[in-house]
Amino acid sequence: MSAATNQAHAGEEGTRRDFIYIAAGAAAAVGAAATIWPFIDQMNPAADTLALSTTEVDLSAVVVGQQIKVMWQGKPVFVRHRTAAEIAAAQRDDYANLKDPQHDAERLLQENGQPGKAEWLILQASCTHLGCVPTFVTGSSYGGWFCPCHGSDYDTSGRIRRGPAPRNLDVAPYVFVTDTSIRIG
Ligand code: FES
Numbered sequence: 001m002s003a004a005t006n007q008a009h010a011g012e013e014g015t016r017r018d019f020i021y022i023a024a025g026a027a028a029a030v031g032a033a034a035t036i037w038p039f040i041d042q043m044n045p046a047a048d049t050l051a052l053s054t055t056e057v058d059l060s061a062v063v064v065g066q067q068i069k070v071m072w073q074g075k076p077v078f079v080r081h082r083t084a085a086e087i088a089a090a091q092r093d094d095y096a097n098l099k100d101p102q103h104d105a106e107r108l109l110q111e112n113g114q115p116g117k118a119e120w121l122i123l124q125a126s127c128t129h130l131g132c133v134p135t136f137v138t139g140s141s142y143g144g145w146f147c148p149c150h151g152s153d154y155d156t157s158g159r160i161r162r163g164p165a166p167r168n169l170d171v172a173p174y175v176f177v178t179d180t181s182i183r184i185g
Contacts, residue, residue, distance in 0.1 A: 054185035056177065059120065067136055069125060072184045076125035076133060077172045078145075079182070082156060087118045089143050090157035100167040104157045111173040122174045122184065123158045129165040145169065 055072040057079055062068055067080040082090070090104040108116030116122075125133050127147040134145035134154060141162065142155035152163030159168040174184045 054183050056181060056183050058181050060180040064119070070184070072172060077184055078121070078123045078125045078136075080121045080123070080136070082119050082121055086143065086156035090155060091118075093142075093155055093157070093159070096161075099160050102157075102159060102168060107157050107159075107168070107171050109171075110175045112175050114175075117176070120182070121156075121158065122172045122182065124170040124172050126170070127152055127165055128160065128167045128169065129163070134169070 053073055055070055055077075057068075057070055059079070059081070062079065062081045064081050065083045067078055069076050069078055071077070087104075094103045104118075105115065108118065108121065110116055127134050127149065129147065129150055129152050132147050132149035134147040134152070136144065137146045142153050144156045144158060144161075145154040146152070147154075147163065147165065150164050152165035153161050154165075154169055155161050157168075158171070160166070172184050174182045177183050
């Protein structure tokens with residue numbers, strides 16, 4: 001047999017072997033996918049878990065100057081019914097020297113882009129420094145929330161005014177479902 005014929009046979013052998021390897025690899029991949037699928041399927045949220053991804057809040061029992069804390073997706077959220085003085089202070093300071101500049105009206109925007117209501121402020125209750133829960137302290141320097149962990153001070157719009165927190169308290173995504181109820185998430 002000539003060298004050329006030997007090379008041709010060797011080439012065919014190689015091609016057949018490659019095909020067998022590829023076919024075996026493909027079968028293994030299908031097998032692995034079939035094995036993994038039930039696990040992936042299990043990881044999809046069940047209907048009852050999806051339901052918990054939103055939280056409905058009845059505002060009718062929250063009086064002016066009161067704040068309630070509700071849980072949304074396992075995290076605390078402040079729902080604050082602001083007084084006229086708190087609203088006035090928040091709007092007045094729209095033009096103050098802010099670390100994280102944002103107008104009060106922007107912080108009230110609903111998730112659907114509609115304006116919010118000045119008396120209702122919906123904030124994630126987590127200090128943007130290291131995640132402690134701030135406390136609303138009437139008469140504090142900026143009239144809003146104070147974080148006891150390292151002394152961050154937020155105003156009545158939840159904007160950071162002093163201390164190590166790098167940005168304003170995050171606004172929770174919400175919409176008004178009726179005049180007196182909101183859905184968070
Ligand atoms: S966690 Fe709030 S100031 Fe550090």
